[in-house]
Amino acid sequence: MRYLPERNLWEGGATFVVGLALSLFAGDVEVPVVDLTKVGIVMMCVGGAQTVWGLFRSARRPG
Secondary structure, X not given: OOOHHHHHHHHHHHHHHHHHHHHHHOOOOOXXXXXXXXXXXXXXXXXXXXXXXXXXXXXXXXX
């Protein structure tokens, strides 16, 4: 992978947006095993961490 930091930024942003949509709009959906609102919050945390990691790696990339 040549542009791994940019890939981390895109994947982290997409994961964050999907998690945000789940936490906002899936509160009334009944799933037997998990609560979709909590899954959305976890996905937002993972997406934010991945985005920060991509920003860190792109800042540390040798020019």
